[in-house]
Amino acid sequence: MTKNTKNVGMRSPLFYVGDKYKLMPQLKALFPENINTFIDPFVGGGSTFLNTQANKYALNDLDRNVIGLHDYLFEQSQNANDLLAALFEVIEHYSLTCSLQGKSVPDELKRRFKKTYYAVANKDAYNKMRSDFNGNKSRTNLLYLLLIYGFNHMIRFNRNGDFNLPVGNVDFNKTVKLALLNYNEFVNVNKGNVIRKSQDYKEFLQSCAISKDDFVYLDPPYLITFGEYNKFWGEEQEKQLYAFLDILTHAGIRFGLSNMVTHKGNTNEILTKWMARYNVFEIKSNYISFHDNTIKVTSREVFITNYG
Numbered sequence: 001m002t003k004n005t006k007n008v009g010m011r012s013p014l015f016y017v018g019d020k021y022k023l024m025p026q027l028k029a030l031f032p033e034n035i036n037t038f039i040d041p042f043v044g045g046g047s048t049f050l051n052t053q054a055n056k057y058a059l060n061d062l063d064r065n066v067i068g069l070h071d072y073l074f075e076q077s078q079n080a081n082d083l084l085a086a087l088f089e090v091i092e093h094y095s096l097t098c099s100l101q102g103k104s105v106p107d108e109l110k111r112r113f114k115k116t117y118y119a120v121a122n123k124d125a126y127n128k129m130r131s132d133f134n135g136n137k138s139r140t141n142l143l144y145l146l147l148i149y150g151f152n153h154m155i156r157f158n159r160n161g162d163f164n165l166p167v168g169n170v171d172f173n174k175t176v177k178l179a180l181l182n183y184n185e186f187v188n189v190n191k192g193n194v195i196r197k198s199q200d201y202k203e204f205l206q207s208c209a210i211s212k213d214d215f216v217y218l219d220p221p222y223l224i225t226f227g228e229y230n231k232f233w234g235e236e237q238e239k240q241l242y243a244f245l246d247i248l249t250h251a252g253i254r255f256g257l258s259n260m261v262t263h264k265g266n267t268n269e270i271l272t273k274w275m276a277r278y279n280v281f282e283i284k285s286n287y288i289s290f291h292d293n294t295i296k297v298t299s300r301e302v303f304i305t306n307y308g
């Protein structure tokens, strides 16, 4: 693995909202030791699979654009230098700033817009790239750069299916390069052993021939938090998921589920009731401070397992 100086997991180059990379050291310690196939039905940016040792990987996300980005990174990651060169060519074509290459924001703009100079410098170029992508959505390289230069690195489309995220106050920097190199390394080690699908998690899990030495890690949308991908997740989906996990348990399949029990004063009662019959581990996340009682606890994140 390319050196990561902080004591956190390897970060996915999708910089996904809800990314688990900071929690990977805690989660990995709770994962089973020997995993044949690591099955991730809500893969998102993929920080979990990138940080998990297994013989094979089965990845899925309902969002086709997310899987499209993984497909792109898999296909292009055979050679990291070629991938970077191709992205730099697009950056050059649109005249976006690129701090990694020393193409920085002019000093004049930095002085005038102290906190927003990347957004100011890149706005027009970003909007042009976005309209080119919306004119031809097969250009996943543009989608990837829209995500890198976009607000909070989000993947957001409007009802007409057009990408509609505004420019962010970031550019292509050394963190992006490190994440791409790490992803590239994973791809080159595991190339032939990864399948990717874009289906509802249930359909996907039913299509996998899951055996007892496999491990299903689930990080679904959280019922009590807010986010783009929580839009289509409600109480019914929550109940169905738990009923499905009970079926996996009866079949002797190992699973681990990440979720939020309380958040900003709300409690997920369905989860609280259901998890009582499983192993529940407290996860120290950004939101919580249960080891430091001087900080007000507003969230409780857990990892729930049916093994060990």
Ligand SMILES: C[S@@+](CC[C@H](N)C(=O)[O-])C[C@H]1O[C@@H](n2cnc3c(N)ncnc32)[C@H](O)[C@@H]1O
Pocket: 016, 017, 018, 019, 020, 021, 041, 042, 043, 044, 045, 046, 047, 048, 060, 061, 062, 063, 066, 199, 200, 201, 202, 219, 220, 221, 222, 229, 233
């Ligand atoms: C909390 S995020 C996963 C984040 C991921 N663990 C990471 O580190 O980036 C939940 C993901 O579930 C996906 N999703 C939502 N509903 C789904 C469904 N019914 N089946 C499969 N995936 C779904 C969303 O698109 C989103 O990417």
